[in-house]
Amino acid sequence: MLKPSKHNGTAILLFANSPQEELNNKSIPNGNVLFSGLTKHTLSVVRQTEIPYFHLTEAEQEGNNFGERFVNAIHHIFNKGFDRVITVGNDTPQLRPADILKADRELDRNNCILGPSKDGGFYLLGLHKRHFNAPRFLALPWQTSSLLRSITALFQGLNIRVVKQRVLLDLDNMVDLNSIMASCTIWSYKLRKLLLSFLTTVQATLSLAVVFFNRYFQHYYFNKGSPINTTCLS
Structure with a gap:
């Protein structure tokens, strides 16, 4: 298994709301048990990388919409003295420690890393502080099917090499859950x-x-x- 970069400087941002808040945004009946379990699973994946991490729920997030809260969360990590951040959510149960560690290795090469999701967004973003521009990020079409395309164009326009990882499914509804279960045979027991x-x-x-x-x-x-x-x- 890959190990975290020797020179550190990377932190993981788990940007995931509480189960109660998730229920307000996703159409999954009785999903509080599911969301709680997915957050615990994602925390387990993150801890296995041995990279410092921060879990920001709606209680710590700041902003009037998703884009503002996400951008402010990234800014929060950089303000803590880290030079690189890898963001993940709790809605991609196929995420593995290797996905995060590969992103960390690509950050060593001064690249930007994107983990594309099938809905046109991304489940993972690896970013250097010097490549982070809050106003440009705020202008991105957050929570739309054109997000991945737009953020890729943003980095390429700044002559930043974008490395894309494997495509995974975000879990937003029961159709996604059934698709995820049908497409993957390798799961942790829990x-x-x-x-x-x-x-x-x-x-x-x-x-x-x-x-x-x-x-x-x-x-x-x-x-x-x-x-x-x-x-x-x-």
């Missing part, structure tokens, strides 16, 4: 157990909802003029 348990729970909940709806619909639709007898739903 993560696989978490994802399977969550899928089973959600599928069971949805099945109960379908049964309830069918019974309610049959009773109500075919007895429109009668009051609903709740005992038939129990």
Whole structure:
């Protein structure tokens, strides 16, 4: 396994909200258990690299929108005396320590590193302090499908070499979760157990909802003029 760069200067920024806040932004039913588990998994991945890291939730983030909060978080790391930062989120369960350590090695070569996500954004950004320009970053189309293309063009316009890593899926909804589970066979035991348990729970909940709806619909639709007898739903 790769080891962190000898001359250090790199810090990892885990930019991930609390499970409660994630529920406000992502359409995954009962996702608080899932988001909590994903954050724990990502922290485990980050710690395995032995690179200093900072986890900033909404409690520590500053700004009126995602772009402002993300840019301010990067600025926060540089203000702590680090010359390089590698940013990751908690919504890419396929992320491995090797992905972060490869990014650290590319920073040694003065490159910018991007881990593309399939939705047009990125799950990882490796950046030097001297390449960081807050106003230009703030102008990027955050949380859109053109983000990766725009940030790549920004760096290339500054004659900074961009190295892209493997493409991964961000987990934003149930479709993404099913796709991630279907596309990857190599998981840690704890993560696989978490994802399977969550899928089973959600599928069971949805099945109960379908049964309830069918019974309610049959009773109500075919007895429109009668009051609903709740005992038939129990």
